[in-house]
Amino acid sequence: MAEAAGAAASAGIRLASGTGRWIVLTTVLGSAMALLDSTVVNVALPHIGEDLGADLADLQWTVNAYMVTLAGLILLGGSLGDRYGRRRVFVIGVVWFAAASLLCGLAPNAAVLIGARALQGVGGALLTPGSLALIQATFHPDDRARAVGLWSGFGGVGAAVGPFVGGYLVDGPGWRWVFLLNVPLAMICVPVALRHVPESRDETAHGRFDVLGAVLGAAALALVTYALIAQVWWAGVVGGVIGAGFALVERRRGEDAMVPPSIFASRLFTAVNLVTLCVYAAFGGFFFLAALQLQVVSGYSALAAGAALLPTTALMLLFSAKAGELGEKTGPRLPLTVGPLLCAGGMLLMLRVGENPSYVADVLPALLVLGLGMTTLVAPLTATVLGSVPVSRAGLASGINNAAARAAGLIAVAALPLLVGMGPEAYRSADQFGDAFRQAMPILAGVLVAGAILAWSTMRAPARADCHPECRVHCGVTSPPLDPGERRPARPDAA
Numbered sequence: 001m002a003e004a005a006g007a008a009a010s011a012g013i014r015l016a017s018g019t020g021r022w023i024v025l026t027t028v029l030g031s032a033m034a035l036l037d038s039t040v041v042n043v044a045l046p047h048i049g050e051d052l053g054a055d056l057a058d059l060q061w062t063v064n065a066y067m068v069t070l071a072g073l074i075l076l077g078g079s080l081g082d083r084y085g086r087r088r089v090f091v092i093g094v095v096w097f098a099a100a101s102l103l104c105g106l107a108p109n110a111a112v113l114i115g116a117r118a119l120q121g122v123g124g125a126l127l128t129p130g131s132l133a134l135i136q137a138t139f140h141p142d143d144r145a146r147a148v149g150l151w152s153g154f155g156g157v158g159a160a161v162g163p164f165v166g167g168y169l170v171d172g173p174g175w176r177w178v179f180l181l182n183v184p185l186a187m188i189c190v191p192v193a194l195r196h197v198p199e200s201r202d203e204t205a206h207g208r209f210d211v212l213g214a215v216l217g218a219a220a221l222a223l224v225t226y227a228l229i230a231q232v233w234w235a236g237v238v239g240g241v242i243g244a245g246f247a248l249v250e251r252r253r254g255e256d257a258m259v260p261p262s263i264f265a266s267r268l269f270t271a272v273n274l275v276t277l278c279v280y281a282a283f284g285g286f287f288f289l290a291a292l293q294l295q296v297v298s299g300y301s302a303l304a305a306g307a308a309l310l311p312t313t314a315l316m317l318l319f320s321a322k323a324g325e326l327g328e329k330t331g332p333r334l335p336l337t338v339g340p341l342l343c344a345g346g347m348l349l350m351l352r353v354g355e356n357p358s359y360v361a362d363v364l365p366a367l368l369v370l371g372l373g374m375t376t377l378v379a380p381l382t383a384t385v386l387g388s389v390p391v392s393r394a395g396l397a398s399g400i401n402n403a404a405a406r407a408a409g410l411i412a413v414a415a416l417p418l419l420v421g422m423g424p425e426a427y428r429s430a431d432q433f434g435d436a437f438r439q440a441m442p443i444l445a446g447v448l449v450a451g452a453i454l455a456w457s458t459m460r461a462p463a464r465a466d467c468h469p470e471c472r473v474h475c476g477v478t479s480p481p482l483d484p485g486e487r488r489p490a491r492p493d494a495a
Contacts, residue, residue: 012140013198015147022196023138024150029189030094031131031151032158033182034124037066037101038478039159039313040166042291043306044175046427048113051175055424056417057229058110063288064225064410065114069121070128071406072218074482075258075399078129079209082202086130086137091193093126098186104179129399129482137200152481153317159477160313163291167306210258216246217258221407228414259400268388269397271458272332272381276401277408278451279340279377280479282444284409285416286347286370287477289440293350296427297434298357308363313477315371320379327380336384336455339377344445344452346370351441354434374477382480384459398483405479412447416440 013020045059052058081089100119107113132151139147169177223239226232250257264270287309294305327335349366357363385401386394417426420439426432 012143013138014140015143015150019196020139020143020147022192023134024147024154026189026192026197027090027131027134027151028154028158029185030090030127030193031155033094033097033101033185033189034128035155035159036162036165037120037124037179037182039162039287040169040178040306041066042287043163043166043295043302044170044178045292046295047170047175047302048110049427052107052110052113054110056422056427057424058114059427060229060288060413060417061114062110062117063413064229065117066121066124067406067410067413068218068222068225069118070124071121071403071410072221073122073125073214074128074403074406075396076209076211076214077125077127078133078395078399079258080126081130081133083209085199085201086133087193087197087199089126090130090134091190093123093128093130094186094189094193095123097123097127098183099123101179101182101186105176105183132482134197134200138198156313156317160310160317163306163309164303165306167301167303170302208256210250210253210256213246213249213253213258216242216249220246221410225410225414228411228418231418260396263389263393263397263400266388268459269385271454272336272384272388273401273404274458275336275340275451275455276381276385276405276480278447278454279343279381279408280405281408281412282340282343282347282447282451283374283477285412285440285444286350288413289416289437290350292427292433293353293437294363297355297430297437298353298363299355308359309367311364311367312371312374315368315375316378316477319375323375323377324379324383327383331459332380332384333456333459335376335380336459337452339373339375339380340448340452340455342373342376343370344373344448346373347441347445347448351438355430378480382483385480386483394483398480402479402482409478412444416443419443 013023015021015024041063045062048054048062049056049059054062077089077093097120100116100123103116104113104120107116132148135147135151136144165181166178169175169181220239220243223235223242227234227236227239247261250259251261254260255262290309291305294300294308295302300308323335346366346369349369352362353366382398382401385397389397416422417436420436420443422436423432426436
C-alpha cells in the first residue's frame with residue numbers, strides 16, 4: 001500500500017482518492033494535537049494548581065515551558081523535515097508529542113509537569129511544520145488548494161472547540177485527560193501516516209543545520225522568561241548575552257542561518273514582525289488571564305469558561321477568508337491598524353467582567369469586539385508577511401513570523417503578573433486576582449494601540465499583489481498560521 005502511494009505521488013495524489021482522504025485525516029489529527037494543547041491548557045490551569053499545590057509561577061511555566069521549546073525549535077523542525085523526509089519527521093513529532101503528553105497526564109507534581117510540557121514543545125516543533133508541508137508535497141496541483149482548505153478548516157474548528165472540550169474534560173474526568181487525549185489521537189495518526197502518506201523531501205536542501213542557533217535562541221527565551229517569572233536579575237542578563245550570541249551566530253552563518261539576517265533587509269517584513277510582536281503579546285497575555293478571571297473571579301466552571309471564549313475563534317473561522325480578500329484590496333495598512341484598535345477596545349470592555357457578570361451583557365460584547373479585531377488583522381498580517389519577501393523565501397518568512405508570535409506570547413505571560421504585582425497565590429483569591437486583571441487589561445490594550453500606531457506609520461509600501469496565502473480559513477489565536485510558501489516539486493520516495 002505504501003509503495004503504491006509513493007508511486008502515485010510522483011504525479012500528485014488526487015483529493016478524491018482514498019489515499020488523498022487518508023492524508024488529510026492524518027495531517028488534521030497531527031496538527032489538532034498541537035492546536036488543542038495551545039488552546040485548552042489555559043482553561044485547566046486553576047484545577048492543575050489546586051491538584052498539584054502549584055503557585056502562580058508554576059502555572060506560568062506550565063504554559064511557557066511548552067512555548068519556549070516550540071518557538072525556539074519550530075524553524076529547525078521544518079528544516080529537518082525538508083532534509084530527512086517530511087513524513088518521517090512528522091511521525092517522530094507525533095510520537096514524541098504523545099509520549100510527552102502521557103508524561104504530562106501522569107505528572108505527580110508541578111516540576112514534572114513543567115518538564116513534560118517542555119518536551120511537548122519539542123514534539124510540536126517537529127510535527128507542526130510538517131503537517132501542511134505534507135499536503136503541499138503530495139497533492140496534485142489542481143487539488144492542493146482544496147486539500148489545504150480542508151486541512152485549515154478542520155484544524156480551525158479543532159482550535160475553536162478546544163477550550164470547550166478542555167473544559168468538559170477538566171470538569172469531568174479531570175485535567176489530566178486534557179493531555180491524555182493526545183495518546184489515542186496519536187495511535188490513530190501514526191499508523192495512517194505510515195501506511196498511506198508517501199515520503200517526500202526537498203532534494204535541494206543542503207548545508208549544515210543551525211543547531212547552535214536553535215539552542216541559543218531557545219536558551220535566551222528560557223532565561224528571560226525565568227528572569228521575569230522568578231524576578232532574578234542575573235538570569236535576564238545572561239539571557240540577554242545569549243541572545244546577543246544568537247544574533248552573532250546567525251550573522252556569521254549568513255544564508256545558512258536559521259534566521260538569516262538578510263531577510264530583515266525588507267523594511268516591510270521587519271515592520272510587520274514588530275506589529276506581530278505587539279499583537280500576539282497582547283493575545284497571549286489576554287487568553288492566559290481571561291481563562292483564570294472567568295473561573296477565579298466570575299465563578300465559571302471550566303466548561304463554561306471554555307465555552308465563553310468560543311466567539312473569538314468562531315468569528316475568525318467564519319470571516320477570516322473575507323478579511324483576507326478585503327486586505328488584498330485595501331493593502332495592509334488599514335486592517336493592521338483597525339484590527340489592533342478593535343482588539344484593544346475588546347480588552348477594555350473586559351473590565352466589566354467581575355464577580356457574577358452577565359454573559360450576554362458583559363462578557364459576550366467584549367469577546368465579539370475582540371474577535372472582530374482578530375478577524376480583521378490576522379489574515380492580512382499573514383499575507384503581508386508572505387508578500388514582503390521574494391517568493392523563494394515565503395516559507396522562511398512565515399516560520400520566523402510564527403516563532404516571533406509565540407515568543408511574544410510567552411514573554412507576555414511571564415511579564416504581566418510582575419507588572420501588575422500579582423503574588424504567587426493571587427489566583428486563589430477572587431479579590432486579588434480581580435484587581436490584577438483590571439490593571440492588566442489597560443496594559444494589553446496599550447500594547448495593541450502601539451501595534452496599531454506602528455502599522456499606520458510603517459505600512460507605506462504594499463505587499464506583493466501576487467501573494468495568496470495557502471491557509472485561507474484559520475484560527476490564529478496563539479500564532480499566525482504557518483505557510484510553507486511556494487515549494488519546488490518534491491521527489492517522493494517509496495515508503
